[in-house]
Amino acid sequence: MDRDGTMTIDWQEWRDHFLLHSLENVEDVLYFWKHSTVLDIGECLTVPDEFSEQEKLTGMWWKQLVAGAVAGAVSRTGTAPLDRLKVFMQVHASKTNRLNILGGLRSMIREGGVRSLWRGNGINVLKIAPESAIKFMAYEQIKRAIRGQQETLHVQERFVAGSLAGATAQTIIYPMEVLKTRLTLRRTGQYKGLLDCAWQILEQEGPRAFYRGYLPNVLGIIPYAGIDLAVYETLKNQWLQQYSHDSADPGILVLLACGTISSTCGQIASYPLALVRTRMQAQDWGER
Template identity: 80%
Template structure:
C-alpha cells in the first residue's frame, strides 16, 4: 500500500480552526501566552517549552507572535517532517503503524521494550480503537509537539508515556544518551540540587524536631511537637530551628553526583549501555548506587545529627564539631549507625518504587484520557508522596536506630549499644511505638518538601533551559 501523502483538501480549514482556537483574543495573531494556554487546553502538558520552540521556528518576521500565514507555513513544515518520521516507522508500507513497528523503532535506537509497553504507547494515539496508527492520527497527535526526529519521539514516549518511573531518594535519575551528550544531565542535577537545598531549608525545623524526638525517645514520650518547637526556641532562639541544615544542604551535591555516576556504571553492568532497565533492575541498580553514595558521604550524616543536637555555643561550626568528634571519639565515630542506614535503603527503595509504579499504572488504566498517556503533574506528585510515605513507614525503625547510634556518645549516660542491642533496648523501654518516635514531624514535612522541590525544580529548569521531564 502506498504511504500517506500531504495532499489534503481540508488542510486550510483545519489550520484555520486550530489558529482560531489558539487566538483567544481574536486579534489575528497568536502570542507566547496564547500558545502556552492553547497547548495546555489541547492536553499537551508534557511538553514544557513547546510554545517557545513553535514561536522561534514560525515567527519569520521576528515580531514575537504568529499571524495566520506564519502559522500555516510552520504547520506545513511540521507535516513534512512528521511524514518522514511516519514513513520511517511504517516499515511494511501499509500506511499504518502497529505495536511491532513501535517496538522495532525503540530497538533500532538501543532501547528494549515489551509488546505490552509498545501497546501502551500506541493506545495513547489510537483514536479509532484499531490498535494501529494511521497518518492522520500520527499527524494530529504530534502536529504541535516540536519534536525534530525519531530519537526525540522515543525520548518523549519513554518519559511522557510513563515507561520511565518516578524518582525517589534511593533511585537516581535515568538520563538518555542524548541528554548525557548534550550536557543536559548536569543541568537536571543542578536543578534538583537547588530544589533540594531550598526544600530542606524550608522544612529544616521539622527535620530537627524529628531528630530530637528520635534521640530523646523515652524522655519525649507524650511530648507534643508544639512543645518541642517551643523548647528549641527557648534554648537557642529562632536560628536554632535550622541547626544541622547547613551540612544537610552541603551533602546534596556530592551525594547526587556520586549516586548518578555509580548508577550509570551499574546500569551498564546489568543491562548494557544502550538499554533501559526494567523496574526490578532499576531497584537493584538504584539501591547499589544509593549504598555507594551513602558510604562516601556518611561522615556528613553523623555531623548533621550531632549539629542538630548541639546546645547553644557547644560548637562554633561544622569543622569544630568534626575536630571535637575526632579528638574525643576517634575516626570510627564517623561510621556509627552505618549498618542500619545501609539496611534501610532496601525497604525504602523497594517499597517506594513498587507503590509508585502500582499507583501510577492503576491511574493510567482507569483514568487515562483517550489522547494522552500523561497522568499530569498533580497525579505524579500524589503517587510520589504516597509511595515515599509507605517507604518511610517501612524503613523508619532503621532510620531511628541509625540516628540513636550516631548520637550515643553525645548523650550523657547513654549506653553504647550495637544495632540489635539498641533495637531490643528501645522496644523493652518504650515499646514498639518507640521505634516510630518523631515520625509525625517527618510526615508533616513530606508534602511541603515535595511541593517546594517541584516548584523550585521547574523554575530552575526554565532558567537553565531544560525541557520538562515528569520524574520526581
Template identity: 75%
Template sequence: MAGAVSRTGTAPLDRLKVFLQVHGSTSRGINLWSGLRGMVKEGGVVSLWRGNGINVLKIAPESAIKFMAYEQVSTFISSLKEGGSLRVQERFIAGSLAGATAQTIIYPLEVLKTRLTLRKTGQYSGLADCARQILKKEGVRAFYRGYLPNTLGIIPYAGIDLAVYEVCVCTCNVCVREQADPGVLVLLGCGTTSSTCGQLASYPLALIRTRMQAQATAEGKPKLTMAGQFKYIISHEGVQGLYRGITPNFLKVIPAVSISYVVYEHMKKALGVVN
C-alpha cells in the same frame, strides 16, 4: 538548588524529627508543639535550622553519586537482558545499590549533621570544630557509628523510593497523559507517594541509626549496638518506639517535594535547560 531550598524550608521539621528520635523516650510528655517550643526556648528561632548547613552541603555529592550509580547499575542489568524495560524488582535492586553506594561515601557528613542538629548553644563553633571534637574524643570510628543500620535501611528506602517513583510515572503516562513528559503535578504526586512508601519501610532502622550517631551526646546512657538499640527500644518503649518522630517526618514530605519541584521547574527556565 531545588534540594537546597526544599531542605531549608523544612529544616525545622527535620530537626524536630531528630530531636524526638533521640530524646523522645526520656521525655514522655513531649510532642510536636512542646518540642518546637523547647528548641526555640533553648536557642531562639534560628536554632530550628541547626544542622541545615551541612544538610544542604551534602546534597550535591549525595545526589550525584546516587543517580550516577542508579544509571550505571540499570544499564548493567539491561545489558544482561535481551531488551525491554526493567522490571520492578530490577529497579528495586538498582535503587538499593545506588543508595548504599552514595551513603557509604558521604556517611561521615550524616554523622556530623546529626551532631550539629542536636547540639546545644555554644557546644560547637562550626562544622570543622564539631569534626575536630568528635575525632579527638571518640576517634575515626565515630564517623561511621550507625553505618550498619543506615546501610540496611537505605536498601529498602532507596529501592522502594526509586522503584515506586518510576512505576508511578510510567503508569500515569500510560493511563492519563499517554506521553513521555509528565507534568509537575504528576511528578509531585509520584514523588510524594514513593518517598512515603520508602520511609515507612525503613524508618525503624533510620531511628536506630540516629540514636547510634548521637550516643556520645546522651549522658548516662549505655553505648549500644544495633541489636542492643532494637532490644532496648522494644523493651522500654514498645513497637511504637521504633516510629518515634515519624509525624514531623511525614509532615515535611509534601512541602519538601512540592518546594523541590517548584524550584526545579523555575531553575530549569532560569538556566535555559531544555528536556
C-alpha cells in the same frame, strides 16, 4: 518566566511562556519539568532519576543536577526547623519524656532562640552536591553492568541498581550525616563550627564514630527504594489498565499522586531503621 520581577509566576506568565516556547510537544515540556518537582528534605533514599541518552549527550543531565542541588538547598533550608524537630524528638522522646510538636519547638527555642531551629542546616545543604553526583555516577555504571545487551532495565533491575547506587553514595558521604546529626542536636556553645565538631568527634571518640549507625542507614535504603518503586509502578499500571486504554502516559497529576503515595509508603516502612540510625549517631551526645 517571571517578567514583572515579583518572584511569583501568575497564570498569564505561565501561559505566555509555553505559548511562545519553541517546544510544541507537551510531553517534552512535562519531561523537562518532572526533574524539578521534588521537595528535598535531606532524606534522599529514592532510586535516582532516569536521564535519556539525548540529555546525557547535550549536557542537560548536569544542568538538572545543578538545578536539583539549588532547589534542594532552598527546600532543606525552608524545612530545616521541622527537620531539627524530628531529630530532636527521635533522640529525646521516651516513655518518661513524652514530647509533642509544640513542646519540642518550645524546648529548642528556650535553649537557643529562634535561630537555633536552623542548626545543622549548613552541612545538610553542603552534602547535596557530592551525594547527588556520586549517586548519579554510581547508578549509571551499575545500570551499564546489569543491562549488558538489553536496551532497557526491568523494574527489579532498576531497584537493584538504585539501591546499590544509594548505598555507594551513603558510604562515601556518611561522615557528613553524623556531623549533621551532632550539629543539629548541639547545645549553645558546644561547637565553634563544622570543623570543630569533626575534630572533637575524632579526638574524643575516634574515627569509627563517623560511621556510627551506618548499618541501619544502609539497610533502610532497601525497604525505602523497593517499596517506593514497587508501589509507584503498581499504582501507575493499575490506573492505565482501568482508565487509559489508548495511552501509555497517565498524565502529570496521576504521576504526582502515585509518587506521593509511594514515597509515603517507603518512608513509613523504613522509619524504624531511620530512628535507630539517628539514636546511634547521637549516642555520645546523649550520654553527656
